[in-house]
Amino acid sequence: MTAKIIDGKALSLKLRVAFRARVSKLIDQGIRPGLAVILLGDNAASRVYVRNKINACDDCGLKSFPHLLSPDTTQDQLLELIEGLNEDEEVHGILVQLPLPPHIDMRKILEAIAVDKDVDGFHLYNVGSLVVGNSIFPPCTPYGVQLLLDTTGIDVAGKNVVVVGASNIVGKPMALMLLQKEATVTVCHAKTRDLAQHTILADILIVAAGVPGLITGQLVKRDAIVIDVGINKLPDGSIVGDVDFASVKERASWLTPVPGGVGPMTVTMLIENTLRSAERRLGIGRGIGSEGWDAASL
Ligand code: NAP
Numbered sequence: 001m002t003a004k005i006i007d008g009k010a011l012s013l014k015l016r017v018a019f020r021a022r023v024s025k026l027i028d029q030g031i032r033p034g035l036a037v038i039l040l041g042d043n044a045a046s047r048v049y050v051r052n053k054i055n056a057c058d059d060c061g062l063k064s065f066p067h068l069l070s071p072d073t074t075q076d077q078l079l080e081l082i083e084g085l086n087e088d089e090e091v092h093g094i095l096v097q098l099p100l101p102p103h104i105d106m107r108k109i110l111e112a113i114a115v116d117k118d119v120d121g122f123h124l125y126n127v128g129s130l131v132v133g134n135s136i137f138p139p140c141t142p143y144g145v146q147l148l149l150d151t152t153g154i155d156v157a158g159k160n161v162v163v164v165g166a167s168n169i170v171g172k173p174m175a176l177m178l179l180q181k182e183a184t185v186t187v188c189h190a191k192t193r194d195l196a197q198h199t200i201l202a203d204i205l206i207v208a209a210g211v212p213g214l215i216t217g218q219l220v221k222r223d224a225i226v227i228d229v230g231i232n233k234l235p236d237g238s239i240v241g242d243v244d245f246a247s248v249k250e251r252a253s254w255l256t257p258v259p260g261g262v263g264p265m266t267v268t269m270l271i272e273n274t275l276r277s278a279e280r281r282l283g284i285g286r287g288i289g290s291e292g293w294d295a296a297s298l
Contacts, residue, residue, distance in 0.1 A: 003226070003248070003255035006148050012264040015147075015272070016060055022275050023061035026282070033278035034063040035093040035119065035270070036085045040078065040104065041071035046097045053095065056267045062274060065091060075104050079112050086114040092281065093119030093274035098169070116280070119273035122169070130173055133180040136280075137273045142174035144265025145206060145227050146181075152225055152254050154204075157182035162198050164188045164215070164242070165208035170229055174206055195219065207242040217247030225254040229262045 039050045057064035094117045115125045121137040129135040165171035166189040199219040208229035230242030241258030
């Protein structure tokens with residue numbers, strides 16, 4: 001059997017249609033949702049990500065506030081900018097593009113963002129909320145994966161889920177979200193001995209390691225759902241994931257492509273989080289400390 005493709009681009013376009021309607025409603029009530037995007041330095045990949053985020057704002061009718069800063073911006077200058085954005089009524093979400101240059105203490109910067117504007121979900125408050133199953137801003141990439149899984153119609157409760165990759169922005173929050181949905185979750189990382197021993201048991205395999213071709217068909221249980229988060233640029237300029245698409249598609253029941261799978265969803269979920277933040281100002285939707293996030297409510 002050949003895997004069915006989970007089309008992140010199509011889902012993302014569908015969600016954006018709904019977002020535009022929500023933005024119109026907010027504008028009717030006097031609020032234009034706004035996202036501030038801060039980029040320090042000239043990392044080529046970061047520039048592309050920031051451009052995509054600004055384009056997504058334009059596409060959905062949000063106002064964007066780009067702050068493209070020189071690489072020698074000091075930590076104090078950056079903190080001052082964030083303080084101002086925290087107070088700015090027009091800004092509903094603040095995003096600092098990672099990675100930051102080495103002279104900046106990333107944790108200090110992320111903790112400076114107002115909790116109710118932390119649309120990336122990286123502030124410790126939001127990380128802690130995720131641990132107790134009560135997040136108001138689920139981190140965008142795992143949030144997008146959750147929605148992609150929902151489209152398969154398969155309930156994750158009780159399923160063996162293996163997450164390959166344990167980063168703070170993808171692997172760990174992904175594992176926490178799926179644990180919250182009552183999956184049995186295993187997290188693998190670079191020091192995991194015999195990766196195949198774990199992956200072969202996965203009903204759902206989520207791969208975010210940054211290693212092209214790490215997962216081949218032999219490592220995948222027959223009929224598993226496989227989500228490829230990886231984005232890797234090869235020397236010839238092509239973009240591939242962490243999953244060997246050709247061999248895995250012959251084993252899996254569902255599979256995300258790269259590009260066109262998780263990538264478009266990440267940016268779209270950033271818009272979702274920003275919209276939620278703006279709606280919260282009007283008392284619509286979840287507040288801080290309210291019940292947990294619910295993909296079905298989108
Ligand atoms: P990261 O911070 O470098 O973390 C990689 C994780 O994978 C680490 O936990 C590492 O283990 C683990 N790992 C590395 N090699 C491994 C191996 N051979 N076997 C098992 N685990 C291994 O990367 P990240 O930020 O999470 O990103 C991961 C990938 O997803 C990258 O390709 C990135 O470009 C992509 N990404 C895509 C999106 C999207 O929107 N689609 C968003 C974010 C990231 P240790 O902890 O032991 O080092």
